[in-house]
Structures are given as C-alpha cells and as structure tokens.
Amino acid sequence: MYWRRRRSEYVRGKGVGNRTAFRKIVAAGEVPGLLSYVGRRPVAWCALAPRAAYPVLANSRILSPVDERPVWSITCFYVHRDYRRAGVTVPLLRAAVEHVKKLGGRVVEGYPIDPGASSFPSAFAWTGLVSAFRKAGFEEVARRSATRPIMRIRIA
Secondary structure, three states: OOOOOOHHHHHHOOOHHHHHHHHHHHHOOOOOEEEEEEOOEEEEEEEEEEHHHOHHHHOOOOOOOOOOOOOEEEEEEEEOHHHOOOOOHHHHHHHHHHHHHHOOOOEEEEOOEOOOOOOOOHHHOOOOEHHHHHHOOOEEEEEOOOOOEEEEEEOO
16 A cells, blocks of 8 residues: 555555555455465465556656556565565566556556665565566666666567
8 A cells, every 4th residue: 555545644544544445445346466376375466556546656756657658557566485585576577467468558667676786685675676577578768766767568
C-alpha cells in the first residue's frame, strides 16, 4: 500500500488500516500483484498494476512519468528470506510481463535499485535490483537518481 496511498494516508493507516485497504482492492476483484510458488509454498510476490493505481509515483521527482504512454508498474517485491538470492525474481518479472500482455498492456515499468559496486542487505531491495530487471529483458529509459533508474520492457 506504500505506493497506492498518499503518504499521509499510508502513515495513518499503518498496520490494520493498510491491510483493510488492501483487502478492499482484492474484494473488488482487482489483481494487485502476482505470487510465485515453489511447489505449493508461496515464496515471492510482486505488486503490479497500471501506473495510475499508484498516486505516489505521480508525485515523485525521481520516478515521475517518462512520457505519456500508458504503462503498468511493478512497484515492489517480497521474497521470503529462504529464497533470496535464489533467482526467483527474474521468473516473477517475466510472469508479470506475460500477465500484462494477456490484459492488453504494451509497456511494463519498474523502479529498481542500482547499488553499483556497493553491497547492502537484500531485504532493502524491495523495489527489485537492476540486474534482475535486465535479465528479464527490461531496459533503462530514464535515470534521475544515481541509484534509481526507470526500467521498461515493451510488449510486441
């Protein structure tokens, strides 16, 4: 809900309020993202929706729209700690692109972290890593910050 609610709403709704808002999205029939499984165990998640569903992006200086094209946005990931650095993000990104394609979307965009040469705990890579987006076929289309590019993939 971090990207879906204005910052003040998100802060006010921490915990129960944000969970309730998320449940309302699901109850309304919207698919707010995708889950990745190993066997029957869910191990990863990515949030995925048309960019318009994420009002915080519209107010971001760094992540403001690149152009007027309608895009779908991948805003965050959760990977269970037992599966971090195990390669689950790239297939999840590819599945997200296929999902958007089935819905008629033409552009998918993400906002990963580019750590450069520095190392940091994987738990802080909740918007994804540039390397995973590249492996999934995304290309950098804008960079207004040293560590936060906008990556896109166009669907044929």
